[in-house]
Amino acid sequence: MSRVVKLAVIPGDGIGPEVIAEAEKVLEAAAAGSGVRFDKTRFSLGAGRFLDTGDTLTADDLAAIKDHDAILLGAVGGVPGDPRLKNANIERGMLLKLRFELDHYVNLRPSKLYPGVPGPLAAPGDIDFVVVREGTEGPYVGNGGSIRTGTPHEVANETSVNTAFGVERVVRYAFDLAERRRRKLTLVHKTNVLVHAGGIWKRLVDEVALEHPDVTVDYVHVDAATIYLVTNPSRFDVIVTDNLFGDILTDLAGAVTGGIGLAASGNINPDGAFPSMFEPVHGSAPDIAGQQKADPTAAILSVSLLLDHLGLQDEARRVTTAVEEDLAARGSDAGATRTTTQVGDAIVARLQA
Amino acid sequence: MSRVVKLAVIPGDGIGPEVIAEAEKVLEAAAAGSGVRFDKTRFSLGAGRFLDTGDTLTADDLAAIKDHDAILLGAVGGVPGDPRLKNANIERGMLLKLRFELDHYVNLRPSKLYPGVPGPLAAPGDIDFVVVREGTEGPYVGNGGSIRTGTPHEVANETSVNTAFGVERVVRYAFDLAERRRRKLTLVHKTNVLVHAGGIWKRLVDEVALEHPDVTVDYVHVDAATIYLVTNPSRFDVIVTDNLFGDILTDLAGAVTGGIGLAASGNINPDGAFPSMFEPVHGSAPDIAGQQKADPTAAILSVSLLLDHLGLQDEARRVTTAVEEDLAARGSDAGATRTTTQVGDAIVARLQA
Numbered sequence A, B: 001m002s003r004v005v006k007l008a009v010i011p012g013d014g015i016g017p018e019v020i021a022e023a024e025k026v027l028e029a030a031a032a033g034s035g036v037r038f039d040k041t042r043f044s045l046g047a048g049r050f051l052d053t054g055d056t057l058t059a060d061d062l063a064a065i066k067d068h069d070a071i072l073l074g075a076v077g078g079v080p081g082d083p084r085l086k087n088a089n090i091e092r093g094m095l096l097k098l099r100f101e102l103d104h105y106v107n108l109r110p111s112k113l114y115p116g117v118p119g120p121l122a123a124p125g126d127i128d129f130v131v132v133r134e135g136t137e138g139p140y141v142g143n144g145g146s147i148r149t150g151t152p153h154e155v156a157n158e159t160s161v162n163t164a165f166g167v168e169r170v171v172r173y174a175f176d177l178a179e180r181r182r183r184k185l186t187l188v189h190k191t192n193v194l195v196h197a198g199g200i201w202k203r204l205v206d207e208v209a210l211e212h213p214d215v216t217v218d219y220v221h222v223d224a225a226t227i228y229l230v231t232n233p234s235r236f237d238v239i240v241t242d243n244l245f246g247d248i249l250t251d252l253a254g255a256v257t258g259g260i261g262l263a264a265s266g267n268i269n270p271d272g273a274f275p276s277m278f279e280p281v282h283g284s285a286p287d288i289a290g291q292q293k294a295d296p297t298a299a300i301l302s303v304s305l306l307l308d309h310l311g312l313q314d315e316a317r318r319v320t321t322a323v324e325e326d327l328a329a330r331g332s333d334a335g336a337t338r339t340t341t342q343v344g345d346a347i348v349a350r351l352q353a
């Protein structure tokens, strides 16, 4: 009984290839004996590819990627200020294009403070929540433009587009997730100011809530949510929010749980119509690239999300446990000075033990 | 030689009246001997007024307020979930209406961690920066709407409107402020995603920067900015940003500097065409209203910003110093258990000493 999973691997730029190398080792070690074999295709995408060819993501790339079961992504982005990238927008042209074209409407970002991990908060408490960030609409659609561009009379508009179709499906996903967790769902938005976008989110959360009487629902303005994240993060279980607020909250959440070197994410198409994509929340960090300084943990935890998505719950849990043990051991060993490969090897060793 | 300043006082809802009572005492004490006399008019505005009369801010209110030199505001907002307020939007109908009608294009929010003040960060470092938040455009304009409202086919759009006129003037203010401080200015936006709104901000910061070669300019994405606020807030001197990002960052900044019970703000019309308005960043906190539990410090520091705006720099500084001394003393005395009035009295006593 063997199953072949077609996996698209996009190492990307900067530290991407280094952390993905470790993530791949962990993936193989975790899946060994599960009967699942990964048939991998490597895609060269990101700033490097753009500099070589002028392309971000071609129609052929996209078609080829779609013909996979899942995607593992490192990080993309060139050196800040590189003049050759001045007119490129790798983020919109590649990363967001993948999320939109592959209908990744759930951007799943768990935040957990693991035992032994140092963070910036003096008294963090128990932190264990998941942000369900909408991934295909809202302020990220790129809708808008400017008139009299470059003149003193320029007007630049940027429109957030929110549909009942798009909001309802991600809200449903968040409620289902809350049912499997501590049964608390918090909508984060800014309904008192963004009345149009906020209104549709509030309405659909209220409507879907009626089908989940056992889930406690509350609402927090995005500004207040940032306060809670540093003063009382334990109050959150599942947060559902739009694309932009989710972006902001998850970077902050990553910081308070020990840094985005540990924060994993899944860009998920729950319908299975397109491959889902798993990536660390961190960027390509070109300043430390190629130096074996990057922490591969976020990429490795993304592998756990990938395994879970493929239905390999036991294997997913084994990866998380191995990471947890590695993190707990860092306090005592020379954790901070291990190379990227050493961290990966240590986690693989725990999986094989 | 005496000068009369016409001051509109809007105590507002919840804890507003309590903290404003202390702020007024401090204002009188600080201005005593300066030759300035305050001629005050009290305006009843907020949720309470709405419940009594159905009005938020009438044309008459607005005309009367305009006929003042400055405004001191407590906080507005009713009890969350009050069904009688369901169709009221006090925030948009009153607070934002004042900011927009009085062309408060600079929303000035200093963040400073005062000695002796406990905060949530384990190693906060020196925190002393000012957020210059745009106050009259961006995502706050209320532009947008929805079609097929309330149906499964609803589409709700919310448009951020950014003009060269509006962005340039607040950017100029921020650079001028940076010149009087540590000469560092950080633009916070999300230019890689919000390309239209981000483009105009980036262009105008770059243009105005040419006139300030001695100011170091950098750019940080809003998501990364929240990370810096909890891991390295000392990196900031002056932050300039749009209305929504400014809202989010200043709540977080308030939290890391000891809570929004200490965060003051000025809604400023630097042209002097309309009265500027000074208010604590915190809300009306109806749950603790009338119990003498609210910390009036944010309101009192707003008085310092008001005095500074009126050209009374020495008086402004005396208020800040008195607050600083009071905060430093809190560690040792029973600071946390003092009433609102006791805190106000203590600061007045220091001013009179």
Ligand SMILES: CC(C)[C@H](C(=O)O)[C@@H](O)C(=O)O
Binding pocket: A091, A092, A095, A096, A247, A281, B192, B193, B223
């Ligand atoms: C790189 C950028 C486009 C991206 C985003 O804003 O979504 C990143 O910040 C993230 O959170 O994955």
Ligand SMILES: CC(C)[C@H](C(=O)O)[C@@H](O)C(=O)O
Binding pocket: A192, A193, A223, B091, B092, B095, B096, B247, B281
């Ligand atoms: C009450 C609300 C409209 C307001 C804002 O969003 O500006 C508040 O959060 C603030 O920061 O002053």
